[in-house]
Amino acid sequence: MTNTGEYVADREGRRIPLHGAEEFEAMRKSGRLAAATLDYITPYVVPGVSTGQLDRLIEAFMRDNGAIPATIGYKGYQHASCISPNHVVNHGIPSDDKTLVDGDIVNIDVTVILDGWYGDNSRMYFVGEKIGVKARKLVDITYKAMMAGIAAAKPGNTLGDIGHAIQTLAESHRYGVVRDFGGHGIGRVFHDAPHVDHFGKRGTGVLLKPGMVFTIEPMLNAGKPDVKILSDGWTTVTRDRSLSAQFEHQVGITEDGCEIFTLSPAGYTQPPYCVSAP
Ligand code: MF3
Ligand code: CO
Ligand code: CO
Numbered sequence: 287m288t289n290t291g292e293y294v295a296d297r298e299g300r301r302i303p304l305h306g307a308e309e310f311e312a313m314r315k316s317g318r319l320a321a322a323t324l325d326y327i328t329p330y331v332v333p334g335v336s337t338g339q340l341d342r343l344i345e346a347f348m349r350d351n352g353a354i355p356a357t358i359g360y361k362g363y364q365h366a367s368c369i370s371p372n373h374v375v376n377h378g379i380p381s382d383d384k385t386l387v388d389g390d391i392v393n394i395d396v397t398v399i400l401d402g403w404y405g406d407n408s409r410m411y412f413v414g415e416k417i418g419v420k421a422r423k424l425v426d427i428t429y430k431a432m433m434a435g436i437a438a439a440k441p442g443n444t445l446g447d448i449g450h451a452i453q454t455l456a457e458s459h460r461y462g463v464v465r466d467f468g469g470h471g472i473g474r475v476f477h478d479a480p481h482v483d484h485f486g487k488r489g490t491g492v493l494l495k496p497g498m499v500f501t502i503e504p505m506l507n508a509g510k511p512d513v514k515i516l517s518d519g520w521t522t523v524t525r526d527r528s529l530s531a532q533f534e535h536q537v538g539i540t541e542d543g544c545e546i547f548t549l550s551p552a553g554y555t556q557p558p559y560c561v562s563a564p
Contacts, residue, residue, distance in 0.1 A: 290303075290304055290305065290306040290309075290497065292304040292497070294492075294495055294498075296479045296480045296481075296492050297491065297492065300480075301479060302471060302478075302479045302480050302492065302498060303471070303473055303478065303499075304496070304498060305497045305498075305499050305538065306497065309403075309499075310499075310538050310545070312400075312401060312402075312403040313403050313404075313405065313472075313473065313499060313538065313547050314545075314547055315400055315401070315403070315405075316353075316398055316399070316400040316401070316404055316547070317405040317407070317536050317546075317547025317548040318405070318547070318548070318549075318551060319348070319351055319353055319398050319400050319405055320396055320397060320398045320405030320406060320407045320548055321405075321407055321548040321549060321551060322351070322551050322552075323344055323347055323351075323396045323398065324394060324407060324408070324409050324550065324554070325550055325551060325552040325554055326343075326344075326347045327340055327343060327344055327347070327394060328411065328552070328559050328561055330343055331386065331392065331394070331411040331413060332386070332413065332414065333386060333387055333388040333413055333414045334385060334386070334387075335385070335386055336380075336381065336382045336383070336384055336385050336386070337369040337371075337378065337380040337381055337384045337385075337386065337392075338380045338381050338383075338384070339382070340367070340369060340394070341365050341366055341367050341369065341380030344366045344367045344394075344396055345358075345365075345366035345367075348366060348396075348398050351398075351400075353398035353400045353405075354399040355367075355396075355397070355398065355399075356397035356398060356399045356404055356406070356476055357396075357397055360476060363520065366396065367380060367394055367395060367396045368394070368395040368408075368520075369384075369392060369393070369394050369395075370392065370393040370394075370395070370521075370522075370530075370532070371386060371390050371391070371392040371393075372390055372391060372392070372529055372530075373523050373527045373528060373530060374521060374522065374523055374530065375464055375467075375505050375507070375513050375522040375524060375530040375532070376393070376395065376467060376522050376532060377520040377522050378393075378520075378521055379518060379520050379521060386413045387413065387414070388414030388415065388416045389413065389414060389416040389417060389418065389421075390412075390413040390414075391411070391412060391413070391417065391421045391424075391425055391529065391531065392410070392411050392413060393408050393409070393410050393411075393531065393532045393533075394408060394409060394411060395407070395408035395532075395534060402474055403473065403474060404472050404473065404475070404476055405536060405547065405548065406472055406476070406501050406534065406536050406548070407501075407534050407535055407536060407548035408503065408533060408534040409533055409534075409550075409554070409556075409557075410425045410428065410429070410531050410532070410556070410557055411557055411559070412425075412558050417558075420508060420529070421529055423459075424461065424506060424529055424530075424531045425531045425556065425557060426556065427455065427456065427459050427506065428456075428505075428506045428531035428532060428533055429533050429555070429556040430455060431451075431455045431456050431484075431504050431506060432452070432502055432503070432504050432533040432534070432535060434452060434454075434455050435448045435449070435451050435452040435484065435502045435504060436502055436535060436537060436544060436546065437451065438450070438451040439494065439537055439539060439543070439544040440494060440539065440540075440542065440543045440544060441495060441496055441540075441541065441542070442493075442494070443493075443494050444488075444489055444491045444492060444493050444494060445480060445482055445483065445486065445490075445491035445492045445494070446486035446488060446489060446490030446491040447486075447488055447489065448482060448484075448486070448502060449482070449483040449484055449485045449486025449487075449491075450486050450487060450488050452484045452485065452502075452504045453484065453485040456504070456506050461506040461507060461508060462506070462507040462508075462510045462511030462512070462528075463484050463485050463504065463505070463506060463511055464484070464504075464506070464507060464511055464513055464530070465483075465484075465485060465511055466513050466522070467503075467505060467522070468481050468482045468483045468484060468503075469481075469500050469501040469502045469503050469534075470482060470500060471498070471499065471500045472500060472501055472536060473499055478500075480492050480498070480500060482500050482501065484502075484503075484504040484505070495539060496539050496540055496541050497538070497539060498538070498539040499536065499537070499538045499539070500536070501534055501535065501536050501537070502535055502537060503532060503533070503534030503535075504532065504533070505530055505531070505532040506530065506531055506532070507524050507526075507528050507529070507530045508528040508530070509524060509526040509527075509528025510524070510525065510526050510528070512524070512525040512526070513525060533556075534548075535547075535549075536548045
């Protein structure tokens with residue numbers, strides 16, 4: 287698997303790039319920095335912190351490590367992260383007026399550009415100690431749903447197999463899978479083909495091939511799957527105000543499975559994270 291400049295078509299005829307060894311190496315680096323950014327912010331996610339403060343720390347960390355925050359200037363977005371607490375599904379806008387409190391669950395989603403290559407990932411965090419049983423379970427099943435999707439990401443399977451694995455697990459717990467957003471191809475651009483649904487039927491959709499690189503980023507709601515976007519044009523919330531959770535990894539299809547580019551260097555897979563002293 288060397289490059290290439292090869293493509294395969296998705297169902298609408300969009301070109302899905304097949305990346306080679308050099309591109310995989312570049313995205314290993316961008317993915318690792320994206321994951322290290324989520325590691326770095328972990329000890330700051332405590333009761334009383336504002337999401338605006340977290341965003342400034344995230345931006346400084348990215349720049350100190352030679353990266354550009356991909357979201358700043360993206361379709362007019364002005365922040366280095368999306369921070370989405372509780373019933374916010376995704377694209378929560380960081381603000382000094384939004385203070386996290388004990389018992390919140392929150393998704394932080396960060397994307398870096400390092401040497402021209404994108405690295406995109408997100409995790410859930412527990413704020414303080416008072417996390418309810420239902421919130422804990424939603425976060426746990428959402429992580430497992432992402433990993434079930436990743437387990438289905440291998441040559442010979444299709445995108446529909448990934449969606450099916452996620453949907454089956456989520457719905458077995460009576461959670462709603464958000465339909466309005468999906469994973470995406472990623473590389474030298476932020477959002478590329480293919481679009482990756484987190485629901486679907488076995489054996490349908492694009493056949494997976496070594497060299498494809500995309501994100502898997504399921505959003506699960508404790509209630510119905512329906513969402514609405516607030517008047518700021520970004521913040522997505524559950525229509526029924528139920529809790530929502532999301533995890534995101536960036537993966538590259540290999541000869542026999544996939545490689546996760548955004549594994550946590552610190553070993554922070556799912557909360558509660560055991561933060562070691564500096
Ligand atoms: N990182 C998000 C994703 O997973 C996209 C954020 S775009 C923004 O695709 F503009 F809202 F930041
Ligand atoms: Co993404
Ligand atoms: Co993201």
